[in-house]
């Protein structure tokens with residue numbers, strides 16, 4: 001799928017496929033350097049992180065393992081509770097492991113704040129965060145994000161793993177939807 005396949009549904013392109021690929025290369029180089037001589041376990045947060053996980057892992061020279069979590073957020077955006085439920089937990093024991101959480105987007109930051117606390121309680125050697133996109137609200141919560149692809153404005157975005165009603169995840173760029181899509 002590309003921008004042409006979207007027709008009138010794509011309002012604007014915020015990050016092109018080539019900028020995503022270039023930034024992924026830079027992030028992978030930083031991660032390679034930071035984890036030299038250390039083990040590395042990538043933890044992807046389903047479903048949105050599938051694309052960034054697959055591309056980041058292949059851009060790394062450092063050997064890594066991969067595992068996945070699925071979580072469901074309650075009240076994010078309407079309350080500050082940030083209560084999260086685990087739908088699928090890790091299969092790998094992260095005790096003494098260097099964990100790098102891989103995300104597509106950090107918006108309110110509530111999902112990640114909760115997840116970092118949850119993973120830290122399992123005795124890992126370290127927990128860091130890598131996200132392709134960070135939105136401005138994320139600065140309101142205390143969250144130390146080590147690797148950020150792009151800081152974008154507070155708009156609803158799709159593509160590169162990000163969906164609207166489960167669609168557009170396979171768009172290779174990041175963009176916004178035309179208003180008629182939300183009405184249909």
Ligand SMILES: O=P(O)(O)OC[C@H]1O[C@H](OP(=O)(O)OP(=O)(O)O)[C@H](O)[C@@H]1O
Nearest residue numbers: 046047048076105106107108109110111
């Ligand atoms: O910073 P927050 O406001 O907490 O939002 C970020 C979360 O929202 C998205 O997941 P979503 O719930 O859309 O699920 P999905 O990845 O399955 O699409 C994203 O992948 C993060 O996990």
Ligand SMILES: Nc1nc2[nH]cnc2c(=O)[nH]1
Nearest residue numbers: 107155156157158162163
């Ligand atoms: N698709 C999508 N999911 C999100 N989850 C949190 N913020 C966003 C966003 O901008 N787009």
